Amino acid sequence: MMDIFEIFGEYSYFGIFLVLIGINTSPILMPPSWIILTSFYLLDPSLNVIILAMVGATGATIGRFVLKKISGLFRKFVGEEQKSNLDIIGDYLNRKKYGYIIASFLFGATPLPSNILFIAYGLMRAKSVGMYVGFWFGRTLSYIVMIYFGNAVLSPFLEVFEDRLTGILLIDGIGIVLIILFASVNWTVLITQKKIKFVKPKIWRL
Template identity: 25%
Template sequence: MSWEWLSTLATQWGFFGVFLTSFLGALSIIVPIPYTVIIFTLGMKGWNPLLLAVSGGLGSAFGELSGYALGYYGGKIISEERRRKMEFFVKMFGRYGPVLVFIFALTPLPDDLLFIPLGLLRYKLLNMFIPCLLGKALMCYILAAFGNITKDFLLPLIGEENMMTTTVITAILLTIIFVILLKVDWEKLFEKYVANKVSGG
């Protein structure tokens, strides 16, 4: 499936187009829309990384509310007994739940696997949305800044008009970035900086 129309939308509508593209990308639960590729590409074309982070972060954060809403309103069909059995999920979050939301938003971890249960269990919306916004904005900034840094040697090789080549190279670079992020042992970091504080260590 060609997503070139999304790139056209972002290019013609500017940062509002980036907002819409990111919103649609995060809104889609079943069919993935590669808005991150577009943000990286625009960064590579010299767009301001900070403005891309703001517009892309806002759009994707609002789009992620679809998963929360699906759980929130779809939870009406879940029995009370099953709901009680799932309450441990929210209890596990406790005070540091926003940290996990931030990590899911920043990394390639599947957001909806987290946001749908949070909606189902009526987790506080602001406690979910604010760290999600911060995580998505930081992710967009990293992508845009990395694209901005690499534009000097990538664009001369591929040309601005060769969208297919750009997409392929971008996908490879994103994969490298995401693999690096996935190599981080988030569980150990959580235990080191959070669990130790709770236990007084």
């Protein structure tokens, strides 16, 4: 990991930008991007926090755009019931003026794993520009906070996950469970009757 910081750190903001695109394009087995940004800043405190956060958010947004496109290719493997279910929540967000902006901002501004959001967007065939706008602003805000409190936030996190691979696998596992849960919620019942009901949890047509 240190080799990556040294290699791309030589290219300053542009190198960091490329790293963030790569990390956010991958659906799994990648550390949270705020850890990468914070680590770059701790190695080079001369970096401007605001610019670093904006560069990181831009790279993260582009990466998630690519991830959404890739995820959309797997829609044909999704069961018809889940496919119809995902379209319902997509239509609901389309009817809300700021639906995609708010949803993406909340994921971007919090520690929630955003890969599950953009995988869901891909399966839903979401097309709103708002999903990227909300995510960019959310990520910029969260990155500024994380970078400013670098050592205070990063050190305890790494101590909890001393084995980084274990930590990454745990986060990815939680993300996969959330994707299955998201696809299994009966959104028609939830939206119209305000009740939580699940459909048959068979996601893939295999």
